[in-house]
Amino acid sequence: MAAVAQNSSFVKALAENPTLKSIPSQFTFATDSKGSQSDSLPIIDFSLLTSPNPDQRCRVLADLDSACREWGFFILVNHGIPEKLLKAIIASSLEFFELPEEEKRRYEAKSASDPVKSGSGSLINTANQRVHLWRDFVKSYVHPEFNCPTEPHTLRETLQEFSGKTRPVFRKLMHAIEENLGLEQGFVDEALKLDSCFQLYAANYYPPCPEPDQAIGIPAHTDHGLLTFLIHNGVAGLQIQHNGEWFDTFSPQNAILVNNADHLEILSNGRYKSxxxxxxxxxxxxxxxxxxxxxxxxxxxxxxxxxxxxxxxRPFYRPMKFIEYVETMLSNRLLGKSNLDCIKIQDE
Incomplete structure (x- = not known):
């Protein structure tokens, strides 16, 4: 079994081996992966942010503020991105993972700043051992400059459209957040230069695992950026931490899961936690x-x-150039170390 793991740099090939009954030792990441279920996960109706009814708009702004403050997470519905496009980006991403290994290997990361990268990923645990993750990934910087793997052919056009459709949704949410924080209209556009906003596409492939309690897809972390959007193929697996407890997230078809990321915490001076x-x-x-x-x-x-x-x-965080933060974070593979902790200004 170890031979399979060594001959392949992708988890997909390992998981598809018919003799696999247990995970190779380098994947062992013991964790209690059970999550609680909650019927109170915030749901935000995006269409109401432009409602001509001031009461409706006021209500959804209050709901958004509460979601960002209390959960750092919400389920976005009625966002206007066609369901056909959401299905197409999932399908094109799956096509990438089904490519021959040598094609996927072309994008194995040489450095954190590579605009397209793929692989499986690993981290160093607290015992200073390298642990492999039970997932394959492909990532690319898609805005302000567009980068994409050359194969599959369907991915480029679909990803360009997906990136183009998500940006106005992101901008409108940021304008609503700006209003909720009591900031001057236009502040976030100007201060963060949102016309050239950074977008990173990442697709993750988590094959079935013979010992799911002994492995992890991605361990607990926060994201760089302001807001992260996530869609999936209908198989649950995302868990969020709320008041120290882990919760499973379930979303209606066509919804987008949105979470606060590190730069929103920095911008809000800690009001909206990542x-x-x-x-x-x-x-x-x-x-x-x-x-x-x-x-x-x-x-x-x-x-x-x-x-x-x-x-x-006083400020609670030090200023930092956005791309420097991203590249520092992408190159940091040590479990439990957070970029956000590094730029927090400690109490005197």
Whole structure:
């Protein structure tokens, strides 16, 4: 079994081996992957943000504020992105994972700044051992410059359209958040240079695992950026942490799962916390998730909004150029180390 793991740099090939009854030792990541279920996960109706009815709009703004403050997560419905496109980006991403290994290997990351990368990923645990993750991935920077694997052919056009359709949704949510934080209209567009906003596409492939409690898809982490959008193929696996407890997320078809990311916490001077989340695996079905991480322009320096610093008496985070934060985070493979912790200004 170890030979299979060594001959392949992708988990898919390992998982498809008919003799696989247990996971190779390098994948062992013991965790209690059970999550609680909650019927109170916030649901935000995007269409009401432009409602001509002031009461409806006021209500959805209050719901959005509460979701960002209390959960750091919400389920976005009626967002206007066609269901056909959501299905197409999942299907094209799956086609990538079904390519021959040598084609996928062309994109094995040489450095954190590679605009397209694929692989399986690993991390160093607290005992200083390398642990492999039970997932394959492909990532590419899609805005302000568009990058994409050359195969499959369907991916380029679909990804360009998906990136183009998600940006206005992201901008409108950021304008609503700006309003909720009491910031001057136009502040986030100007300070974060959102015309050139950074978007990172990531598709994750989690094959069935013979010992799901002994492996992990992606361990607990927070994301770089402002808001992360996630869609999936209907197989659950995303868990979010709320008040120290892990919750399974289930979403209606065509919904987008959205979470606060690190730069929203920085911008809000800690009012909207970046939410910890993880991906767990199962024995039955392959899970595919497609993520669009939305952030400030690469060259923008992200810092707490001055109006909020004035209210709080001091900033709680140091300023940092957006792309430097992203590349530091992507190259950091040490479990439990957070970029956000590194730029928090500790109490004197």
């Amino acid at each position: 939410v910890r989340h993880r991906a767990v695996v199962n024995t039955e079905a392959t899970r595919i998730s497609v993520v669009m991480a939305n952030g400030a322009a690469p060259e923008a320096v992200v810092a707490p909004a001055p109006a909020l610093v004035e209210k709080d008496g």
